[in-house]
Amino acid sequence: MTESVDLGGHKVRIFPVTRIQGRADIEVLFTPDQKVIEARFRGLEFRGFEDMLSGVPVMRAPSVVSRVCGSCGPFHQLASCIAIENATGCEVPDAALWFRELLTWLWLAFDHLLRATYMVLPDFALPMSDVGVRNVAGIYMVEQETIGRLTAVQSAFADSLALLTGLPIHPSVVVPGGVSYIPDWSSLAKVGDLMEGCEHDLREVLRLVEMLTRRNTQMIDTLTPLNGFYMSSAMHEHPALMGDCMIVTPFKGGEPRFIGQDELYESMEENPVAWSYVKPVTVGDFTPLLVGPLARVNVGFDTDTPWAELEATRTHEHWGHPLDRDLLFFSAMALEVIWAWEKARLLLDQRPRVKEPCTDIDFKEAEGVAIVESPRGSLVHHLQIGSDGEVAGYRIVSPLQFNYDLLNQHLSGFAQRSISGVEIGEVAVQTLQLAVRSFGPCVSCGTH
Amino acid sequence: MYIATVDMSSCGGCHNALLAIGEPLIALLSRHTLSFSSPLMDRRSISPSDVVIACGAIGTREELEVAGEIARTSRKVIAVGSCAVYGGVCGSGSARPETDFEELDLPHLLNRALPLDSTMDIELYIPGCPPPPNLIFEALKSVLEGYTAPHFDATVCSECPRRVTDNHVESWDPHPSYGAGNETCHLNAGHLCLGPVTRGGCHAACTSRGAVCAGCRGPSEMVLSSQLHSIFSDMVKYMSLTTRTREDRVAGQLQAMLRSIYLFTRGDPVTWARVGERLPKD
Numbered sequence: 001m002t003e004s005v006d007l008g009g010h011k012v013r014i015f016p017v018t019r020i021q022g023r024a025d026i027e028v029l030f031t032p033d034q035k036v037i038e039a040r041f042r043g044l045e046f047r048g049f050e051d052m053l054s055g056v057p058v059m060r061a062p063s064v065v066s067r068v069c070g071s072c073g074p075f076h077q078l079a080s081c082i083a084i085e086n087a088t089g090c091e092v093p094d095a096a097l098w099f100r101e102l103l104t105w106l107w108l109a110f111d112h113l114l115r116a117t118y119m120v121l122p123d124f125a126l127p128m129s130d131v132g133v134r135n136v137a138g139i140y141m142v143e144q145e146t147i148g149r150l151t152a153v154q155s156a157f158a159d160s161l162a163l164l165t166g167l168p169i170h171p172s173v174v175v176p177g178g179v180s181y182i183p184d185w186s187s188l189a190k191v192g193d194l195m196e197g198c199e200h201d202l203r204e205v206l207r208l209v210e211m212l213t214r215r216n217t218q219m220i221d222t223l224t225p226l227n228g229f230y231m232s233s234a235m236h237e238h239p240a241l242m243g244d245c246m247i248v249t250p251f252k253g254g255e256p257r258f259i260g261q262d263e264l265y266e267s268m269e270e271n272p273v274a275w276s277y278v279k280p281v282t283v284g285d286f287t288p289l290l291v292g293p294l295a296r297v298n299v300g301f302d303t304d305t306p307w308a309e310l311e312a313t314r315t316h317e318h319w320g321h322p323l324d325r326d327l328l329f330f331s332a333m334a335l336e337v338i339w340a341w342e343k344a345r346l347l348l349d350q351r352p353r354v355k356e357p358c359t360d361i362d363f364k365e366a367e368g369v370a371i372v373e374s375p376r377g378s379l380v381h382h383l384q385i386g387s388d389g390e391v392a393g394y395r396i397v398s399p400l401q402f403n404y405d406l407l408n409q410h411l412s413g414f415a416q417r418s419i420s421g422v423e424i425g426e427v428a429v430q431t432l433q434l435a436v437r438s439f440g441p442c443v444s445c446g447t448h
Numbered sequence: 449m450y451i452a453t454v455d456m457s458s459c460g461g462c463h464n465a466l467l468a469i470g471e472p473l474i475a476l477l478s479r480h481t482l483s484f485s486s487p488l489m490d491r492r493s494i495s496p497s498d499v500v501i502a503c504g505a506i507g508t509r510e511e512l513e514v515a516g517e518i519a520r521t522s523r524k525v526i527a528v529g530s531c532a533v534y535g536g537v538c539g540s541g542s543a544r545p546e547t548d549f550e551e552l553d554l555p556h557l558l559n560r561a562l563p564l565d566s567t568m569d570i571e572l573y574i575p576g577c578p579p580p581p582n583l584i585f586e587a588l589k590s591v592l593e594g595y596t597a598p599h600f601d602a603t604v605c606s607e608c609p610r611r612v613t614d615n616h617v618e619s620w621d622p623h624p625s626y627g628a629g630n631e632t633c634h635l636n637a638g639h640l641c642l643g644p645v646t647r648g649g650c651h652a653a654c655t656s657r658g659a660v661c662a663g664c665r666g667p668s669e670m671v672l673s674s675q676l677h678s679i680f681s682d683m684v685k686y687m688s689l690t691t692r693t694r695e696d697r698v699a700g701q702l703q704a705m706l707r708s709i710y711l712f713t714r715g716d717p718v719t720w721a722r723v724g725e726r727l728p729k730d
Contacts, residue, residue, distance in 0.1 A: 018490045021460050044555050045457050045507065047538040060708055063662055067537045067577065070461025110468075118467050118488055135489035137477035151470035158468050166653025168468050169461045169578050170664070173657050180658030275553050357658065430490070444459045 012422055014429055017041070017436055019119040021071050022443025026432055027275070028415050034422055039415035040408050041436050043278035043400070043447040050448065053383075053394040058084055058363060059176055061383065061391050066170050068396065069444040071115070073170050074107045075374035076396070076445075079381035082242070084176040084361065087368025087385055093356040096178030099164075102347045103174065104241045104372075106161050106191075109340035110168060111375040112293070112333045113154040115440070116209075117147070120330055123434050124212040131426075146208060149201045153337070156198035160191040160344075178358030185351070192348045195341060202341060206311065209334040214318075216327060224413050225324040226251050228288035228406055230295035233373045234258075238302040241373045247299050248286050251324050256299075261371045265382060268397060277447040280404035281397050288406035291377030291399050292440055293332035298322035301339055304346060308339035326410060326438035336375075363389035376440045378402060400439075400446030407439045449592055450483040452497040454518060457507030457538060457561050462529035463487050465578035466501065469585045480592070496521040499591050501584070505531040505539055505561035505715060512558070512567065519568035526572045526587050527564045533575040534666050535563045535715015561715050572597060577664035577712055580650055600649035601669040604661045608643055608652040612636060617691040620701055634660045635687055640705055644686040645671050645679045664712050677718060679709055 010032065015025035023044045029037040049068050053061055061084070066077035078100065085092060092100075122134045125146075129138065140147045158168045164183050165171030173180045213220075229250050233243035237258075246264050249256040259267075267284040283289055298321070301309045312335050319328055367384040377399030386392035400407075414435045418428045455463050466473065467487075482489050483497040494514065500522045506515050518525065530536045539561045564570060572587050583598075590597035615636040634641035634655065642663035643655055655661050663679070671682050684702060688695040702709065713719050 014492075016486045016492060018486045018492065019488065021487070023455070023457075023486075042554070044510070046557060047457060047507065047561075049538075052538070056707060057705075064537065064711065067459050067461070070459040070464045070578065073459065073461060114464060114467055122489075131490045132481075135482060135485075136474055137482055137488075140474045140478045147474055148471055151474065154468075155470045158470070166651070166657055167465075167578070167580065169465050171657075172654045172659035172662065175659065180654075277552075277554060433490070 036415045038412040042276040043443045046277040072374040079370045079372045082370035083368040083381045087366040095352040105340040105344040109337045110157040152201045156194045182355040223325045229286040230290045232296045239296040239299045265369045281401040291402045297332040305342040398445035449498040452483045453485040453501040456504030456511045458504030462503035462578040500525045507561040508555035510555040515567040524571040527570045530577045530712040534713040539715015575666040602648040603668045604643035604646045608655045
């Protein structure tokens with residue numbers, strides 16, 4: 001299960017970390033007397049997208065950069081388009097903004113449901129089962145109805161995306177200057193029907209997540225609270241996938257700080273480490289930092305999504321505010337699916353009459369930055385456009401890079417509490433992996 | 449039967465496309481046995497399997513070892529996605545930033561990401577970035593149940609609702625504007641679209657929604673069976689014919705767009721061998 005590395009027997013490697021997006025391991029470092037010094041989560045893949053993009057015609061960059069990640073790809077594509085638009089001063093038509101927003105909510109829910117069903121659920125539904133059955137197929141064999149409900153909701157979002165974009169993964173409809181087309185009324189009506197049709201199953205899924213999370217109350221109560229700050233992109237003081245500023249709030253309480261997106265970009269610092277292809281990023285004095293579903297739920301939903309707001313209030317009443325135990329990420333994901341479902345339905349009722357999909361872009365030497373919220377958290381794209389309209393420089397900062405310090409601090413804490421000696425048992429291995437999964441690491445994005 | 453899935457250097461999109469199938473996939477998996485699959489289960493060692501769904505290119509020495517282990521212990525491997533089939537977007541191996549990777553305590557990166565068939569026999573190839581979920585599922589079922597999976601000889605153009613017009617085009621924009629909102633063929637409108645040389649099966653998901661085809665399903669059967677094995681040459685011929693523009697003029701313009709044309713296939717050794725001199729150097 002674990003592989004010892006010949007460094008005086010003081011380093012143990014758990015490889016691969018399972019049920020996450022991408023290839024990674026956990027290294028546990030020991031003192032000579034076998035006490036844990038630290039544990040670190042290491043990203044093991046590297047593809048070099050930032051350099052690959054250099055010289056690419058700017059209009060092609062979003063479709064290349066979407067291949068950074070199979071989960072967050074549409075959000076990379078969107079961030080890339082917004083960075084180009086910010087650099088060139090392009091005004092995106094209202095209809096395109098509307099369609100983009102609809103798609104982002106559908107993508108958010110789809111990704112959360114996929115991750116919840118295949119990667120997270122086994123930890124909550126069959127935590128002590130044998131490794132051979134602790135997976136979605138194993139759960140299906142004993143609890144077909146539960147999986148049926150989850151996949152029914154997942155299919156409603158996947159089918160909606162297939163209707164609107166052709167493919168649920170790496171679709172090409174979001175383009176610089178707008179979108180490639182505006183869907184017709186009949187497609188939108190079908191999406192409306194799909195959303196309406198999954199409401200009952202969605203309610204059941206929410207109750208299931210609540211039940212499974214509460215079943216772990218004893219474990220959650222013993223967890224070390226998250227420290228540092230949580231951050232989300234926001235608009236009108238509430239989290240937004242395409243916001244106009246950032247909200248940063250300390251976990252221990254206190255007034256939230258509002259900072260501009262450009263200011264955030266300027267204050268970001270990359271701190272590469274020799275042991276991982278993930279480069280941790282710090283933002284000014286806000287260390288350590290958490291981004292993602294838990295952070296967004298803590299910022300608080302707006303009143304235009306009453307169901308999500310009500311459920312979030314119930315969750316906070318039970319677990320406190322802010323949600324500061326990492327295992328509550330499952331509840332946060334479920335709340336965000338409700339949030340996305342309500343937002344999508346609102347947008348479907350506000351179909352624009354004018355259907356202009358896209359405006360032309362006038363290229364000039366310029367640079368632009370964009371920050372969007374992806375399923376895993378805040379995602380930053382910065383690009384420089386050269387004199388011939390080619391990409392002269394590109395930088396991506398992903399949620400895992402923001403979360404990396406907090407994740408590793410937390411992982412080390414877990415390791416120090418649960419491991420005694422270099423012989424790491426399967427239970428401890430699972431505990432460490434669960435600690436990693438709680439942060440929803442996307443290694444593909446993190447290493448890009 | 450024992451089924452496994454493995455993800456190497458990739459974005460994970462092909463695996464997600466497989467998972468997007470939902471309950472039919474889960475029901476199928478529950479009737480068989482998952483032998484290993486790091487995105488789905490906690491078994492960390494590679495064990496013998498009847499069918500392996502392999503996604504991603506081989507990008508590190510560690511992945512080279514994993515691929516060797518799979519080749520030794522598995523009966524049939526389905527290569528899913530353009531990274532697995534052609535090397536994909538990261539197949540050029542172009543991107544090595546200033547960091548000295550030799551000094552890092554991490555898996556050593558290969559000079560170029562390799563497609564899977566450089567190390568193992570492949571039963572079925574399902575290219576795409578990602579392939580449509582139903583094609584992956586059909587491939588898996590066909591191998592499990594022993595029937596022949598549907599094969600797509602046709603190109604994206606044959607599935608595209610846009611019409612080729614009798615339109616003389618002087619030039620193609622390397623910065624294509626999107627959302628033209630009409631039913632005309634993108635190439636006739638002066639936008640580089642790889643539909644004529646790209647394998648179909650995707651129901652023209654991009655072109656029917658206003659975007660151009662980026663060629664993610666890789667070269668069509670026609671290109672693969674041609675002597676030159678060159679997407680570039682076939683594109684030049686097609687564009688010249690349909691837009692009444694001289695071949696040398698088209699070729700001159702497309703030369704500047706080679707990175708876009710070979711975005712998904714630059715890592716393919718056959719492509720390198722045949723048209724390597726034309727491929728973009730990064």
